Amino acid sequence: MKIMIDAGHGPNTAGKRSPDGSLREFQFTSAVAEYLEEELNNYQGVQTSFSHDASRRIDVPLIERTNRANAWKADLFISIHANAYTGRWHTGGGIETYVYTTRPKEALELANKVQNELIKATGLRNRGVKSADFHVLRESNMTAILTECGFYDNKEELALLKKDSYRRKCADAICKGIVDMYNLKRKQMVKSANTSTPSKTGEYKVQKTIGGYITAADAKAKRNKKTNVTKGSYYVYKRASGMINVTKKKGVPGSWINPADNKQQSTTKTFKVRVKSYELWYYNKPDWNAKKDTFKRGQEFTVVETLTVNGSKMYKLSNGNYITANPQYVQKL
Template sequence: MKLYLDPGHGGSDTGAQGIGLNEKNINLDIALRIRSILTSQYEDVTVRMSRTDDSTKSLTERTNEANDWGADYYLSIHCNSFDGSAQGYEDYIHSSLSDSSTTADYRDTMHNEITKVNQLRNRGKKKANFHVLRETTMSALLTENGFIDNADDAELMTDPEWRQTVAQGHVNGLAKAFNLQEKEDAGTLYKVVAGSFQAKKNAENRMKDLQSHDIEAYIMSVSVSGKQWYRVQAGAFAKWKNAEKRLQQVKDAGVHDAYITREDS
C-alpha cells in the first residue's frame, strides 16, 4: 500500500494557533509518528510525506505529488480552531462522494478506530470541498484532531503520549481499511493506562477497583514536567488487538478515560 501522508500547513503557514501552540507543529508530530508505526510494524507499506520538517509547500504541490506518485490513499492531518468553545474530533471526505463510496467506507473504518482511542468528543463524519479532497485522484481523508484554541483539547495536544495514541488510532484504521499485515517481531509493547494521579492514595484506589473486577493493575511512578505522577497500568501486550481488548475491559469497569500507549524496545 502506498500512503501519501500530508501534515497540514508548515513553514510560513502556521495553520491554526491557540494557547501557545501552532497547528503545523502538532500536525507534523502526529504524521511522523504515523509513518514510524506503519513502516516499523507493517509489511508492504510505503509512506511518502508532503513534508518531514517545518517547510512551506502549496496545496497544489501536495496533490500533484500524490497523483504523480500513484498513491493508494491520501491522508491529511490537521487540528481545528473556532472561538475557544468548540472541541473534539471530526474528519472529512469530498462533498461530491456518496456514503456508499469506497472513500466513505475507508473513512468509516478510520473514524471508528481513531475515535476509539483519541479521548476527544466525537463531532462526526463530514464532507467538504477542500483542495486535498477535490484534487486527489485516489481516495482521500482529512482528519481534524481537536481544537487547538480549546483549553481541554490543547492540553491533550501538549502530551506526546496522546499524540502517539492518536497516531496509533490512524494506523489502526489504515491497517483495517487496507488489510495490512503486521510484521512478525516488531519489538513493541502496548500498555493500557487506567489513570494518572498526583496523590498516590488515589492511584491505589483505582488499582484496587480494577482488581475487584479481575483486571490486572499496578502502579508506576513517572515524572512529567518535573512533577511526580502515579500511573495505574492495566497490562502490557505485544499485539495491539490484545491491548484493545483490555482497554475495553477497563472502560467497562467504569474507567472511561483509559487509553493505550506504545513503547518500542
C-alpha cells in the same frame, strides 16, 4: 500500498495556532505524521511518503502536495489536522473526519473506520464524518480523507494536543483504521545474532555512546535528540524505518537509535550525502551569502571536505559547490 501522509499546513502558515500562541497546528500535525509513518512501516507491502516538508522548515503549497501524491501514484492520501472554531477560546470540541463532497464509497468507509478508532482512543466528542470541498480531497487522484483531531482554541483539548502521548494515540488510531480497512498484515521481524543488529533473544549491543531520539523518524533524521544511549546491552522494543527502539526494561519503550551511529566511523576522506529537505540551497563558495540555486530532496553528492563557516559546518562537494552539513537537511550515507 503507497500511502501519502500529509501534515496539515506548515511551520510558517499565518494563523493556524492557539489563541495564546503556545501551539502551531503544524507542531501537532507533523509529529502525528511521523508517528503514523513509524506505525505503517511495520506492515507488509506498505510504502509511505510525506507531502509536507519533512525538515519542518518550509510551507509546501497545497497544489504541490496533491501534485506530488498524484505523480507518485499514491493509493491513499491521509491529511492530518487540528481544528479551530473562532480563534478565540470556547468550550466546543471533538474530532471529525472529512471526505470529498461526492462522498466516494471507499473514502467514506475508511473515514468511518478512522473516526471510530480516534474516538475510541481519545474519548473526545464524536463530531462525525463530514464532507467538504477541501483542495487535498478534491485534487488528489486517490482515496483521500482529512482528520481534525481536536480544537486548539479549546483549552482542555489544546493541553491534549501538546502531549506526546495524545499525538501517539491519534497516529495509532489512524493506523488501526487503515489496517482494518485494507486488511494489512504486520511484518515478521527477522532477527540476527550479529552484535550490530538485534540478536535471537531480542538484545542489542551498543558499542559506544550514541544519540537517543523520540521517534524513529527523528533518529533517521538525527533531530530532536532526547538523551544519550550509553555503551552496553539493551532489549529491542520495536524497529521501524531501519531504526531501533532500545530499552533497559524488557517490554517497555525506550529511545530510538540509528544503527548507523553504532558503527565505527569510516576513515575515508570522501563520503556521500543525500538531500533530506524538500529544497536545499547550495553555494558557489564557502560563504552563507553566496546562494546559487537549490537542490531537490533525494539528490546525492560526494563530499570532499568539511569546513566551518561562521560557526556552522559546511560540506564542499566534488562538483565544486557547497551545502550545509546540518544533519537535519542532509543525510550522510
